[in-house]
Amino acid sequence: MRFRLEFFQQFQTFRFAVEEINRNPDLLPNSTLGFYVYDSCAVLQRELAGTLWMISGLDRVIPNYCCLIHPALTAVIGHSTSTFSILMAHIMGLYKIPQISYYSTSSLLSDKTQFPSFFRTVPSDDFQSRGLAQMVLHFKWKWVGLIASNDDYGSEAIKVIRQEVMKEGTCVAYAVYISENTLHQNLPIIVKMMKESSANVIIAISLPFYLMPLLNEMLKQNVTGKTFVASEAWSISNILAVEKYSSLLSGTIGFAFFSSKIKDLQEFLNSINIYNTTGIYWAKELWEEVFGCIFADQKNLTVTPNIKKQCTGEENLNSVLNSYNDVSRLRASYNIYTAVYVIAKALNDFSQCRSLSRPLVGDHCLDIGQFKPWQLLNYFKKVRVKLDSNREVFFDKDGNPPAIYDIVNWQLGSDGTIKQVKVGSYDTLNSSGDIFNINTKLMWWATETFISSKIPKSVCSQSCSNGFKKSLKEGEPVCCFHCFPCAQGEISNQTDSIECWKCPWDMWPNSKRDRCFPKPIEFLSYEDPLGLTLAATSAFSSMVPMSIFRLFINYKDTPIVRANNFHVSCILLVSVAFCFLCALAFIGYPQPEKCLLRQATFGLVFTLCVSCILAKTVIVVFAFMATKPGSRLKKWTTPYMPYMIITFCTFIQLILCLFWLTISPPFFQYNTEAKPGIIIAECNENSQFAFWCMLGYLGILASVSFTVAFLARRLPDNFNEAKLITFSMLAFLSVWVYFIPASVSAQGKYTVAMEIFAILASSWALVVCMFLPKCFIILFRPNMNSRENLMRKERVRK
Structure with missing residues (x-):
């Protein structure tokens, strides 16, 4: 069996701590710590025998017997392996002897009902599992694979990690277990699944020798682009940090036990020689391993037979640097150092009756040389030790210290080997509240083609950007989804949003649908070119009838001019001018007052206009018919008849408008439904029935005028206006008939513009058809505008 330099360093660190405490006048004054060291050689049976030996004090196993009187057994440090510690803790718990492990991490040891006297200076696997899960969440990896050794260490870790990541929405693509028994049978299938999976991050909870066959199979199948997250069991493994696996493990990030320096430890380690140290046999093995020599009086040691060099014992350890005297990253040794100080501090508190609210026996403290292990156990539960690193060590109710890990990153060196670089820490007691402290500038990640400082992505589906929402894929985990754009009028301003939100009624999404902007308010304004054109046309047009007037x-x-009633013609011209001007009431911001009166004004003015035309037409017919002998219409041909018709027809429209304005008046409103993304400031007519009654009445008057004029078009009158009225009413009705479908199809300001156009067009129809011929005669054919011309035509007809 190969001599392990790091184990001998741990033993010497233990010695160093004991000697340092014995020299400290403030810690256990007038007392000296002693120790026993037992090597079980990692054999479970020998571990059991050694435990019973420590308890009994004899060189043979005698259960339930102790011959130790002075000094008493204070505590036991060990074991490093959880399985061995569990065996020891069952026995130590029976005797209430404090046991402190420096490397056993199994969460099962946190059960105080089974292991009441067990403590440790290394965090439980439960902390590590939660920390690894939080690391996954920290780097926003949403789709990960899990690989674990098929034992308690792996299965417990996988269970906790799966629970923690799924709480935050991260999914597990697969979870597989590897072991010595089934390793070579299922490895090709496992690696093929890893290769085909879109999960680019793999959390591996295993010992190094379990992973080696897996990595070999990955090399065989040429798997690339995967990032490993390592547990503490292999995060600083030297057997994996070799050039062979550099293409797979470069960029690996993982947890390692907290490392720190111990002042003057390296000088102490290098001062060891075979003549002045405890454990001379181990020291000679160290010598042979480090200097490649052999002692003349030793046989069957660790060197090979071809080595002829003899050890003198005078070799200097300062001349070499290896895992024995390298103190730059102390982990297990630092935990042993901490354990020794915990024991010493508990003894010191015991000697001064600290930490407890009452003395152990009577009113005075017991002699430090006279105690039972169960009495000291209460002081272990409350001990607090502050080391040179300014970290305070204490135990929670489960015997666990505050969890702290180094975060290491595997980086490819220039020589092809992998270096494990500390890039941060995971500290549950960080005073700033930031559990993770990672310097991403120091990190390097592996991709399929090159090494990069960019954090790799591991997702089942690419994130849905702003303006989209997620829709889960049927039968797949929540991390696998489709992205659909938000519906019209909705936004999402978060990545991977599961729903979209409607904008407020007065706002509308931008083109990316990630923000709401105020909707533009649309109305036919004077600043609008269309509004300005219509307003100018209306104003100019109103001057034409006034000029004719x-x-x-x-x-x-x-x-x-005198033909067909001069005064009625004047009223008609004034009303036509008002018809042109009433179009202005439809331009500009629709104030509530405008909304209330503009349609009624339009209806009344046009009714007055059409009533004048109807009066002129009826008077022409009545005048002709009254000339016949015995006609009863003669009595209706009075000068007041036209005004009676005008007044009566206009009064009916006035009554309709008053009912409309009283019962269901028009009002101002913001219309958000007509045109998406635009608020239309408009007047709501409120009662469409009233509006169409008003417009229909106007149409009836125009139709009657058209009918009467059409029938009277051939009456023998030199200045008969029947023909002119017929054309004017035909044009008038045509405009408004076409207005109805046009207004229905138009939206927003164009609906208003269509009505203004109908007002102007129908008004111009009246002006052109009725007055343009007369103006032409007055201005350009004055000879036709004479009594002589009139009498001559009458004689010709006769």
């Missing part, structure tokens, strides 16, 4: 006043005595 002025022209008619100037030529009011001419036959063409």
Whole structure:
């Protein structure tokens, strides 16, 4: 069996701690610590025998017997392996003898009902499992594979890790167990599954010699691009950190037991020689291993037969640097050093009756040389030790110290070997509250083609960016999903959002659908080119009938102006001017007052206009019919008849509008439904029935005027307006008939623009068809505008 240098370093560190305490005047003054060291050679039966030997004090195994009187057995440090510690703890617990392990991590040892006297200076596997799970979450890995040794160490760790990562939404792609018995049977299948899986991060909870066949199979199948997360069992393994596995293990990150330096320890280790140290036989083995020599009086030691060099014992350990005297990363040795100080501090507290609220016996403290192990056990539970590293060590109710790990990163060196570089720590008692402290600038990761400082990704499905939501794939874990864009009017401003949120009513998503912006408010404004054009057209158009009105006043005595009632024509021209101007009520921000009155104003003004035309038409018919002998219409041909028709027709429209404004008045509203992403500031007519009644009444008047004018178009009158009225009413009705489907299909400001266009077009139809011919005669054919011309045409007809 090969001599293990690191084990001998641990033994010498134990000696160093004991001697340091014995020299300390403040710790256990007037008392000297002693120790026994027993080597079980990792054999379970010898471990049992050694435990009973320590308890009995004899060189043979005698259960339930102790011949030790002075000094009493204070505590036992060990074992490093959890299986051995469990065996020892069952026995030590019966006698209430404190046991402190420096390397046993099994979470089973935290059960105080089975192991009441067990403590340890290394964190439990339960802390490590939770820490590894938090590391996965820290790097935002959502899809991981789990590999563990098929034993208590692996199965317990896998169970905790799976629970912790799944709490935070991370999924396990696969979980496989490897062992010596089934390793070569299922390795090709396991590695093939790892290769085909999209999980690029693999958490491995195993001893190094379990992983070696797995890594060999990965090399055989050329598996690349996978990042390993290592447990403390192999995170600092030297047998795996070789060039052969560099393509697989470069970039590995894992937990290692906390490391620290111990002042003056290296000088102590190098001062050892075979003449001044405890355990001379072990010291000689160290010598032969380190210097490659053999002592003349030794046989069957660790060197091979071909070595002829003899050891003198004068060789200097300062001339070499190996795992024995390398104190740059003390882990197990530091835990042993801590354990010794815990025992000494508990003894010191016992001697001064500290930590307990009452003395052990009577009113005075017991002699440190006269105690029972069970009496000291209570002081172990409450001990607090502050070491040179400024870390305070104490035990929780389960006998576990505060969890602290080094985080190491496997980086490829220039010589092809792998170096394990400390890049951070995991400390559950970090005063800043940040459990993870990782310097990502020091880290290197392995990808399929090169080494990179960029953190690798491990996901089943790529993250859904802002503006998308997740939809789970049927029959697969929650980490496997599709990404669908948010529906119209909805946003998501988080990565991997499971739902989208509607924007407030007055807001709308941007093009990426990750933010809501205020919706633009749309209305036909004067700043809008369309609104400005219509407003200018309306204002200019209103001047045309007023100009004609002025022209008619100037030529009011001419036959063409006096024909068909001069005053009614004037009223008609004024009303047409107002028809043009009422279009302005539809332009600009729709104030509540505008909404209330604009349609009623439009209806009344146009009713007045059409009523004038109807009055002119009826008067023409009545005047002609009244000339026939015995006609009863003669009494209706009074000068007041036109005004009565105008007043009556307009009054009916006024009544309709008053009912509308009283019972169901129009109101201002923001319309968010008509056009997505736009708020339309508009007037709601409230009662569509009332609106169409008003418009329908206007249509009835126009239709009656058209019908009467059409029937009277051939009446013998030189200045008969029936033809003009027929064309004007035809144009008028055509405009409004086309307006109905156009207004239904238009939205927003264009609906208003369509109504304004209908107002202007119908008004222009009246102006052009009724007054343009007369203006042409007045201005350009004055000879036709004379009584002589009128009389001559009448004689021609006769």
